[in-house]
Amino acid sequence: xxxxxxxxxxxxxxxxxxxxxxxxxxxxxxxxxxxxxxxxxxxxxxxxxxxxxxxxxxxxxxxxxxxxxxxxxxxxxxxxxxxxxxxxxxxxxxxxxxxxxxxxxxxxxxxxxxxxxxxxxxxxxxxxxxxxxxxxxxxxxxxxxxxxxxxxxxxxxxxxxxxxxxxxxxxxxxxxxxxxxxxxxxxxxxxxxxxxxxxxxxxxxxxxxxxxxxxxxxxxxxxxxxxxxxxxxxxxxxxxxxxxxxxxxxxxxxxxxxxxxxxxxxxxxxxxxxxxxxxxxxxxxxxxxxxxxxxxxxxxxxxxxxxxxxxxxxxxxxxxxxxxxxxxxxxxxxxxxxxxxxxxxxxxxxxxxxxxxxxxxxxxxxxxxxxxxxxxxxxxxxxxxxxxxxxxxxxxxxxxxxxxxxxxxxxxxxxxxxxxxxxxxxxxxxxxxxxxxxxxxxxxxxxxxxxxxxxxxxxxxxxxxxxxxxxxxxxxxxxxxxxxxxxxxxxxxxxxxxxxxxxxxxxxxxxxxxxxxxxxxxxxxxxxxxxxxxxxxxxxxxxxxxxxxxxxxxxxxxxxxxxxxxxxxxxxxxxxxxxxxxxxxxxxxxxxxxxxxxxxxxxxxxxxxxxxxxxxxxxxxxxxxxxxxxxxxxx
Amino acid sequence: xxxxxxxxxxxxxxxxxxxxxxxxxxxxxxxxxxxxxxxxxxxxxxxxxxxxxxxxxxxxxxxxxxxxxxxxxxxxxxxxxxxxxxxxxxxxxxxxxxxxxxxxxxxxxxxxxxxxxxxxxxxxxxxxxxxxxxxxxxxxxxxxxxxxxxxxxxxxxxxxxxxxxxxxxxxxxxxxxxxxxxxxxxxxxxxxxxxxxxxxxxxxxxxxxxxxxxxxxxxxxxxxxxxxxxxxxxxxxxxxxxxxxxxxxxxxxxxxxxxxxxxxxxxxxxxxxxxxxxxxxxxxxxxxxxxxxxxxxxxxxxxxxxxxxxxxxxxxxxxxxxxxx
Numbered sequence: 001x002x003x004x005x006x007x008x009x010x011x012x013x014x015x016x017x018x019x020x021x022x023x024x025x026x027x028x029x030x031x032x033x034x035x036x037x038x039x040x041x042x043x044x045x046x047x048x049x050x051x052x053x054x055x056x057x058x059x060x061x062x063x064x065x066x067x068x069x070x071x072x073x074x075x076x077x078x079x080x081x082x083x084x085x086x087x088x089x090x091x092x093x094x095x096x097x098x099x100x101x102x103x104x105x106x107x108x109x110x111x112x113x114x115x116x117x118x119x120x121x122x123x124x125x126x127x128x129x130x131x132x133x134x135x136x137x138x139x140x141x142x143x144x145x146x147x148x149x150x151x152x153x154x155x156x157x158x159x160x161x162x163x164x165x166x167x168x169x170x171x172x173x174x175x176x177x178x179x180x181x182x183x184x185x186x187x188x189x190x191x192x193x194x195x196x197x198x199x200x201x202x203x204x205x206x207x208x209x210x211x212x213x214x215x216x217x218x219x220x221x222x223x224x225x226x227x228x229x230x231x232x233x234x235x236x237x238x239x240x241x242x243x244x245x246x247x248x249x250x251x252x253x254x255x256x257x258x259x260x261x262x263x264x265x266x267x268x269x270x271x272x273x274x275x276x277x278x279x280x281x282x283x284x285x286x287x288x289x290x291x292x293x294x295x296x297x298x299x300x301x302x303x304x305x306x307x308x309x310x311x312x313x314x315x316x317x318x319x320x321x322x323x324x325x326x327x328x329x330x331x332x333x334x335x336x337x338x339x340x341x342x343x344x345x346x347x348x349x350x351x352x353x354x355x356x357x358x359x360x361x362x363x364x365x366x367x368x369x370x371x372x373x374x375x376x377x378x379x380x381x382x383x384x385x386x387x388x389x390x391x392x393x394x395x396x397x398x399x400x401x402x403x404x405x406x407x408x409x410x411x412x413x414x415x416x417x418x419x420x421x422x423x424x425x426x427x428x429x430x431x432x433x434x435x436x437x438x439x440x441x442x443x444x445x446x447x448x449x450x451x452x453x454x455x456x457x458x459x460x461x462x463x464x465x466x467x468x469x470x471x472x473x474x475x476x477x478x479x480x481x482x483x484x485x486x487x488x489x490x491x492x493x494x495x496x497x498x499x500x501x502x503x504x505x506x507x508x509x510x511x512x513x514x515x516x517x518x519x520x521x522x523x524x525x526x527x528x529x530x531x532x533x534x535x536x537x538x539x540x541x542x543x544x545x546x547x548x549x550x551x552x553x554x555x556x557x558x559x560x561x562x563x564x565x566x567x568x569x570x571x572x573x574x575x576x577x578x579x580x581x582x583x584x585x586x587x588x589x590x591x592x593x594x595x596x597x598x599x600x601x602x603x604x605x606x607x608x609x610x611x612x613x614x615x616x617x618x619x620x621x622x623x624x625x626x627x628x629x630x631x632x633x634x635x
Numbered sequence: 636x637x638x639x640x641x642x643x644x645x646x647x648x649x650x651x652x653x654x655x656x657x658x659x660x661x662x663x664x665x666x667x668x669x670x671x672x673x674x675x676x677x678x679x680x681x682x683x684x685x686x687x688x689x690x691x692x693x694x695x696x697x698x699x700x701x702x703x704x705x706x707x708x709x710x711x712x713x714x715x716x717x718x719x720x721x722x723x724x725x726x727x728x729x730x731x732x733x734x735x736x737x738x739x740x741x742x743x744x745x746x747x748x749x750x751x752x753x754x755x756x757x758x759x760x761x762x763x764x765x766x767x768x769x770x771x772x773x774x775x776x777x778x779x780x781x782x783x784x785x786x787x788x789x790x791x792x793x794x795x796x797x798x799x800x801x802x803x804x805x806x807x808x809x810x811x812x813x814x815x816x817x818x819x820x821x822x823x824x825x826x827x828x829x830x831x832x833x834x835x836x837x838x839x840x841x842x843x844x845x846x847x848x849x850x851x852x853x854x855x856x857x858x859x860x861x862x863x864x865x866x867x868x869x870x871x872x873x874x875x876x877x878x879x880x881x882x883x884x885x886x887x888x889x890x891x892x893x894x895x896x897x898x899x900x901x902x903x904x905x906x907x908x909x910x911x912x913x914x915x916x917x918x919x920x921x922x923x924x925x926x927x928x929x930x931x932x933x934x935x936x937x938x939x940x941x942x943x944x945x946x947x948x949x950x951x952x953x954x955x956x957x958x959x960x
Contacts, residue, residue, distance in 0.1 A: 013786060116663050119941055121896035124933050128670065131918055131926050132677045208795045212900050215797060216915045235801060235904065242805050249801045253794060260793045356858055360775035381866070388864030395862075400855035405877040414873075415863050466863070 007269050014265035020258035027074040039068040050241045057243040060233060069230060070247045077226040078255065080141055080219075081207035087145025088206070089199050092152020093188075100160050100187070101179050111157060117150035125150070126209060130218050137226075140219040144209050148202055155198055159191035197267045204259030211252040227252045304331045306473050306506045307353065310367040314348045314357055322578045323348050324530040327605075330474060333504040335497075337517030337538065339553065340527035343575050346510045347396075349527070350478045353508070354393050371473055388419040392467025394496075396479040398459035402451035408435070408462055409447025415469035430469065438465040438495060457488030464495060474506045475499070481516065493520055514541065514553045526550045529576050529586035532605055535612040546611070546619040548591050585616070593617040652949055660942050667934040671927045672716045676709070678923075686729045686921040699729075703924075725931075726924035730917075735928045738913065743932065745819055746898050746909030750936075752825060753832035753898075754891050760833070761840035762876075762883070768841065769848020769879070770871055784845065791838040796897045800831035800904035817906040828905045832897055836890040843886050847879035854878070881948060888944030892937040 009015050043063030050058045057067040095114055099107030117125070122144075129143035163169060164187060172182050213219035214228025215235075222229070227248040234245035307330040314323035323345040330336050338346045352363045355375055368375045373386055395401040403411055412431035416422040422430065428447065435443035438461040451459060460480060467475055477496060481489035497520055500507050511517050517524055518541045526534040526547065534547040545551045552571045573590035576582065584601055588594040598616055605614040613619075675682055683699045684691070703726070704712055719725065725735035772781040807827060808816035815824040851857065852875055860874045902911030910929050917925040 112662075113666075116666050119663065119892070120934060120937055121893045123893075123896040123899060124930070124937070127899065127914065127918070128674060128930055131674055131923070131930075134678075135919065204793070212795060212797055216900065216903055218915065218918060231801065235804075238801075238804060239809055242809050245801055246805060249798050253798055256795070257790065257793050261789070264789065354862055356861055358774060384864040384866065391862075391864075393859075393862035395855060395859065397855060401859045403856040403860070403874050403878065405881075406874075414865060414869070418863075418865055418869065463859075466859075 011265055011269065013261060014269060017258055017261035017265055020254065021262045024074065024078070024255045024258045027071060028078040029075070031071045031074045035068045035072050039064060039072040041065070048237060048240055051243050057247040058241040060244065061237075066230070066234070066241075066244050066247055069225060070227065070251050073226050073230055073248070074251065074255070076220065076224065077207060077210065077228070077252070080137060080226060081144075081203055081210050083141050084144040084148065084206040084210065085199055085203045087142065088148030088152050088202060089195065091146060091149035092154075093156050093195075095149060095153035096156025097160050097183055097188070099157060100164060100183055114150050114153045114157065118154050122147045122151070122205070122209065123212065126213065127218075130213065135218050135221070137220045137224065140210060140213045144206050144213065147209075148206060152195075152198070152202070155195065156191065159194060160187050163187045163190045194267075197263055200266065201260055201263030204256045204263065207259060208252065208256045211256075227255075305329050306332055306334075306371060307508070308367055308369045309349075309353065310365060312349065312352055312363070312365040312368060314345070314352050315362045315364070317360060318579060320579045321581075322530050323352065324581075326527070326530075326532055328525055328532065328535065330506045330508055332473070333500065333506055334523065335500060335507040335509065335521040337521035337524040338508065338510045338527060339512065339514050339517050339524060341512060341575050343529075343578065344527040345530035345578075346527045347478050350393075350476050350508065350510045354391060354476050355387070356393070385419045388415060389470025390473045392464075392470070392472040392475045394460070394463050394467060394475060394477040394480045397483045398456055398463055399451075399483065401463060402454075402459060404451055407448055407450055408454065412447070412462070412466045412469055415466065419470060431465075434465040434468050435462060437468060438462065439491075440465070455488075456484050457491060460484060460488075460492050461495060464492070464499070468499065471503075472505050474508060476508045476510075478510045479512070480509070482512070489516075496520065515557045518542075526553065529581065530578060531586070531614065532612070533587065533614045535605075537610065540611065544611075546613045547615045548593050548617070548622060549587050551622060585614075592623050593620055649949075656942060656945055660938060663938050664935070667931065667938065668717070668720065669713075671931045671934070672713055674927055674930065675923050682921070682923050683729075686923065702727075720931075725928040728917075728922055728925050730920050730922045735924050738925060739910070739928055739932055742908065742910045742913050745907060746902065746911060748819075748825075749828055749832065749902070749907060749909060750891075750895050750898050752829045754836070754894055756829055756833040757837040757840060757890070757894075758887065761837045762844055764837075765841040765844025765883070766848055766871060766876060766879075768845040769852065769875075772845065773849055773852045785842065788838040788842045792835050792842070794835065795900070796831050796835055797900035797904050799834050800828070800901050803827045803831055804904065819907055824905075828901050828907055831904065832894060832901050835897075836894055840883060840887055840890060844879060844883045847882045848875055851875045851878045884944060884948055888941055891940045891944070895933060895936045895940065 009018055041064060043059065046055070046059050046063040047061055048059065049055060049063070052058070055065045055067065057065075057070065060066055060069070095110065099110050102110070125147035126140075126143045129146050130139055133139035133142045160183075169182060169186050172186055177185075210219055210226065211228035211231065214226050215232045217232055220226045220229045230248035231245055231252070234241075234243075234248060238245045309329065310327045312323060312326040313321060315321045322343070326345070326349055328336070338349060340346045348357065348361075351357045352365075353368070353370075353375065355363075357363050363376065365376070370387065370391055373383065375387070377383060402408065409428050409431045412434060413422075413424065413427035416427035416430050417424060420427075432443045432447045435447055440446050440458055440461055446454070446458075446462075454462060464475070464480075475496065480496070481492050484492060493516065496507060496509070499505055507521070509517060509520055514524075518538050521538050524534075524536055524538050524541060525532050526536075526549065528549050534545065534550045536545060536550070541550070541554055545554055549571075556570055571590055576586045576589070582588065582599065584597075584599040585591070585594065585603055588598040591598065593615075595616075601616075603614045603616045605612050606618070678685070681696070681700075683696050683703065683705065687696055687699065700706055704715055707715070723736055725739065727733070728735055728738060731738070768780070768784050771777045772784070804816045804827065807814045814826050815821060816827060818824055819828075848871075852871075854875075856878075857870060857875055860870045865873070898907075898909060899911035899914065901907070902909045903915055906912065910932060914926060914929040917923075917929070
C-alpha cells in the first residue's frame with residue numbers, strides 16, 4: 001500500500017497535485033482564522049478600487065479587500081464542495097448497491113432509473129434540484145450532491161457486480177452468509193479504493209459546479225461568500241477592476257485542478273501495474289556479427305530469384321535479437337516452408353520480408369530484395385505499387401485481419417484503386433471476380449458484406465483473394481491455417497497450392513506444423529532461436545534430415561506406423577530465451593548429441609548444395625529417443 | 636435465394652435495434668416529462684405564494700392557484716400537463732404573463748446556435764488533432780510528445796467553461812478590446828462564447844481520439860492495410876479512423892449533452908440572449924412554468940443527441956447493432 005502511494009508521489013504530476021492539495025486544504029483551515037476579520041473591514045473611502053499596494057486585487061463595492069476575501073472564501077467553498085460529494089457518494093452507494101440487496105426485478109428497475117439519470121448532464125440535474133430545494137447554499141449543496149449521485153450509483157453498480165461475480169463472494173453465499181453481510185464484509189471493502197479515488201475527482205467537479213451555481217446567483221447568498229459568489233460580483237465590474245473577477249476565478253481553478261489532478265494521479269498510480277512509470281528500454285545500437293563469411297549462399301541464377309534475403313537480423317530494444325542472421329532465397333514458383341517452435345523467429349522473418357516489423361523493431365540485412373527491388377528503400381508511390389501488387393501476405397488470424405468497419409469487397413478493391421488506378425466500380429467488379437476465384441460462393445452478395453458476416457475459413461480465402469487483386473510473384477502466408485478448424489485447414493492449403501500451380505506464384509509458408517509444410521512445400525527451412533539450422537528439400541524431411549532438431553520435429557509427428565502404446569515423441573526442454581543467448585549452439589541444452597564443443601562454439605550453416613545444416617554432429621545417429629515435454633506448440 | 640436470406644439477415648438487426656432504441660427514448664422521455672411535472676409539486680410550501688411574495692393578498696394567490704390548476708387532483712393536473720405538451724401549450728409565465736412557448740421559441744435559436752457551433756468547433760479541432768497525435772505517438776514513437784499532450788489536455792479539460800469565458804472576456808475584451816463580450820448581434824460576438832464552450836470538450840475529445848488511434852494502429856487489420864502498401868493517409872484516415880471513431884463518437888455524444896448544459900453558464904458570462912440566461916432569471920424570480928419548460932427543452936435536447944449518436948454509431952460500426960440487439 002505505502003509502496004503504491006509513494007509511486008503516486010514520484011510522478012511529476014502526482015507530486016505537483018499533492019502539493020497543491022496541501023496548499024488548498026491549508027488555506028481552507030487557516031484562511032478564516034488569519035484574515036477573517038480583515039476581510040470584513042469596510043472602507044467606504046476606497047470602494048471599487050483597482051489593485052494597489054494596500055489592496056493587491058483591489059476592493060469591492062464596500063471597500064473590502066478582494067484578495068483577503070478570496071483567501072477567506074476557501075473554507076466555505078471547499079467545505080460546501082465536500083459536503084456535496086459526501087451526499088453524492090452516500091446516495092450513490094445506496095442506489096448502486098440496492099440492486100444487490102433487493103430482488104432481481106426491483107434491482108433491474110433501479111439500474112434502469114440510474115441509467116436514465118446518468119444520461120443527463122450533471123448541471124441540468126443540479127438546476128432541477130436547485131429549483132426544488134430553493135436558491136441558497138443549502139439548496140445548492142443538496143442539488144449538486146444529488147446531481148452527482150447517479151454517476152456514483154453507476155460506478156458502485158459496476159464495482160459491486162464485478163466483485164459479486166468473484167469466487168469468494170460465491171463461496172460466502174453458498175455458506176449461507178446474508179446478503180447485507182456479504183455486501184458490507186466482502187463487497188464494499190473491495191470497492192473502497194476506486195470509490196475514494198473517484199470521490200476525490202468528484203470533489204474537484206463539485207467545487208467547480210458549486211462555483212458555477214454561486215456564479216449564477218443560485219448558490220451562496222450575501223452576506224456569506226464563496227469563490228463563485230465573489231466571481232459573480234467581480235464579473236459585473238470587470239472593466240473597472242478585472243482583478244475582482246480574476247482573483248476568485250484563479251482560486252476556483254487552482255483548487256479544482258488540485259482535486260482533479262490529485263485524483264487522476266492516484267487513480268493512475270494505484271491502477272494498472274507499472275503503467276506510465278515503467279522505464280522503457282532505450283534503443284541500443286546492435287553490434288553486427290559478421291556471419292556472412294560462413295553463411296555462403298548457394299549461387300542461384302539471379303533472374304529466377306523472387307526473394308533474396310542475406311544475413312537478415314531483427315533487433316528489438318533491450319537489445320533482444322529474435323532473428324540472428326538469416327540467409328535464403330525463394331525462386332519463381334517455388335514453395336518454401338519455414339518451420340520452428342514459437343520464438344524461433346520464423347514469423348518475424350516473414351514480417352521483416354514484408355516490411356511489417358513494428359516501429360520498435362529494427363531490420364538489418366546485407367540484402368533484402370523482392371524481384372530486384374530493395375525492400376528497405378524509402379517508401380515511394382512507385383515502390384508501394386510494385387510491392388502492393390507483387391507481394392501478398394496472408395495472416396494467421398483471419399478474424400482480426402480484416403477491417404471490421406468496412407465491407408469485404410471495398411477492402412479488396414482498395415488494392416486496385418490505389419495501385420492500378422482502377423475506377424471504383426471496376427475495382428469492385430474485380431474484387432467480386434477474385435472472391436469467386438478463391439471459391440467464395442455468391443461472391444457478388446458476399447462482397448457487400450462485413451467481415452463479421454464471414455466464417456473464419458471464408459475470411460482466410462478472402463484474404464488470399466485480396467492478395468490476388470494484383471499479380472503476386474510471392475505470397476507470404478504466416479500460419480494461415482493455425483486459427484482455423486481442422487476441416488477448413490485443408491481447403492485453405494489446397495487453395496494456396498492451386499494458385500501456385502496455376503500462376504507460378506512463389507509461396508513462403510510459415511508454420512509450426514512440420515507435416516503441413518512437408519505436404520505443401522518444395523523446400524523447408526528449419527529455424528531455431530533466430531537462425532536457420534537446416535535447409536533441405538521437403539522430400540528429405542522423412543529420412544534424410546541431418547540436424548538433430550529437424551529429426552526430433554519429424555519424429556514428433558505421429559503417422560500410421562506410430563506405436564500407439566508408446567507416449568508420443570517430444571523434444572525435451574524449452575526453447576532458449578532470445579534475451580539470453582548461449583555462446584555455443586542454442587539447441588545444445590536440448591540435444592542428445594551435444595558436447596562441450598557444441599556449448600562453446602555456435603556451428604555455422606554449411607554450404608552443401610541443396611542441403612544446408614548448422615550442426616557439429618550433423619547426420620550422426622541419435623541415441624534412443626527420449627520423451628519429455630511436448631513438441632508441437634499450441635497455436 | 637441466398638441473396639434474399641442475406642437481405643433478411645441484414646435487415647433484422649436494424650429492426651431490432653430500432654425498436655429497442657425507440658423504446659429507450661420513449662421511457663426516458665416519459666421520465667423527463669414526469670420529473671418536470673413533479674418539480675413544481677416537490678417544492679416545499681406553496682409555489683405561487685413563493686412566487687408572489689409574502690405580501691401578496693390571499694385572494695390573488697388563490698386566483699393564481701386556480702388559474703394554474705393547482706387545486707385540481709394531482710392526476711388531473713398530470714393529464715392536463717401532458718395534454719398541454721402534446722398541443723404545444725407550455726403554460727403561462729408567472730412574471731411576464733406571456734405564453735411560455737413564445738418565450739422558449741424566442742430564446743431557443745440563440746442557444747442552439749451557440750451549442751451547435753461550439754460542438755462543430757470542438758470536433759473540427761479535436762479529430763485532426765487527435766489523429767495527428769495518435770500517429771505521432773503510436774507505439775515506439777514520441778514519448779515526450781505524448782506526455783506533453785496528455786498533461787496539457789488534462790489541464791485544459793479541467794478548466795470549467797465559465798472560467799474560460801471569464802478569462803476570454805478579460806484578455807480579448809478588457810485587455811485587447813478586440814471582440815465584443817456580450818450579446819449576439821454581430822458575427823464577432825459569437826467568437827468568445829463559442830470558444831469558451833468548445834475548448835474543454837475539444838481537449839477531452841482529442842485525448843480520446845489519440846488513445847483510440849494508438850490502440851487501433853496496433854490492430855491486425857492495420858497491419859493488413861500496411862501489407863497492401865496503401866498510402867499512409869489511407870491507412871490512417873480510411874482504416875484506422877473509422878475504428879477509432881466509435882469510442883470517440885460515444886464520448887462525443889456525452890460531451891455534446893454536457894455542452895448543451897454548459898450553455899447555461901456561458902450564456903450568463905456573455906449575456907447571451909438564450910435559454911440559459913432565461914432559466915437562471917426565472918429560477919431567481921420563481922417563475923416555475925418557464926423553468927419547467929426550459930428544463931424539459933434541455934432534457935429533450937440531450938435525449939435527441941444521445942439517440943442520434945447511437946444511430947450514427949450503428950451506421951459506422953455494424954457490429955454494435957448485434958451488441959445492442
